[in-house]
Amino acid sequence: MSFNTALSGLNAAQADLNVTANNIANVSTTGFKESRAEFADIFSTSSFGASGTAIGNGVLLANVAQQFNQGNLEFTANTLDLAVSGEGFFILSPSDTNTNAIFTRNGEFGVDSNGFVVNNAGARLQVFPVNADGTVTATSLSSTIPLQLPQTQGVPTVTSAVDIGVNLPANGSILNPLAFDPLQASTFNASTSLTVFDSLGESHVVTAYYVKVADNQWATYYNTTDDVGATLPIDITGGIAGAGGQLYHLTDFDNSGGFQSNTPDPIITTAIDFGNGSDPTQTINFNYANNGTTQFSSPFTVNVLNQNGFPIGRLTGVEISETGVVRANFSNGQTNAIGKIALSRFQNAQGLSQIGNNSWEDSVESGTPLVGEALTSSFGQIRSGALEVSNVDLTAQLVNLISAQRNFQANAKTIETNNTITQAIINIR
Incomplete structure (x- = not known):
């Protein structure tokens, strides 16, 4: 009986060694959770319960329980x-x-x-x-x-609206709007450009040209280029006939330089055909109100310039x-x-x-x-x-190795002792 008891101890010590060795092997394994060998004693009983002089029959491996405590974070x-x-x-x-x-x-x-x-x-x-x-x-x-x-990023988004806010210099020279020429800087007071997108996601540069036509009143023309690079005038729906018959809009300011009104209102372009196969009915709404548009005696500045179109986007992060x-x-x-x-x-x-x-x-x-x-x-x-990182405590595992080794040696010594006693009995004459 004692041989079997000691043998169960050897098996338990070996299982403890195996669990500890597995923990140590995974000390660098990301997200690993260490295990713990849990043991239970073996105790034989009769149908009437255990005798007061009954001796246990050894040990067995009851469970290998993983420990789900948090491991350290490594950045x-x-x-x-x-x-x-x-x-x-x-x-x-x-x-x-x-x-x-x-x-x-x-x-x-x-x-x-x-x-x-x-x-x-x-x-x-x-x-x-x-x-x-x-x-x-x-x-x-x-x-x-x-x-x-x-x-x-899926299909492109066509530009349909532009929020724009500028300061137009109040001390600018009054010019004739009928003499406007985008290639002659002397025929307009200021200009600014932005990129818009058609239904194919192709980008186009639209330039706004500002012409002072009277005190507190400005005319605005819009131009772009078509698919072959030629200048393409952009007309304003319901606008005023200007140079070459192009339609522009007027912006009025009060005596304090504050934005007052646009004519026409809203400012919506006629259909724009960029000549590249994109939607030829594309229109753009230019919104100057509530965007910081002013007429002060200071240089021309752009305060707001946003548009709602996008090309096809590639994943960057x-x-x-x-x-x-x-x-x-x-x-x-x-x-x-x-x-x-x-x-x-x-x-x-x-x-x-x-x-x-x-x-x-x-x-x-x-x-x-x-x-x-x-x-x-x-x-x-x-x-x-x-x-x-792994939640294995390497120092604790090395101590467990020593303990498991001692347990194994002790159970082996038990078998050796039992063998000596048995041999002594056999040698009795």
């Missing part, structure tokens, strides 16, 4: 390196054909050939769908989708907030929210089933995953450009 220069500071697991989808969710604390993510954000095993990071402002539209596990980075909102930045200056990283937690994290690669699956013991957003309920904060 990197990669935006897609993610860490959860606090409670929560990232949710992953293993593949197109296997949509069963798996869970991890390892935030080493990259991008595959299709633009999906994946871990080093190819599992896709799951996010909640969001509105344009980053608010989540659904927060259930079934509503999560793989995070995919867009390559373009990704930003991930502390709450997990993923925003894609594009070369056309646009920023779009494309998802919010989903987190999950469990009533009993130690009941999760290990599947390798620092990943787990839910089980009956863990309970169903509770899904939510970072910094809500008991979920932690998402840190972009950081990784959670």
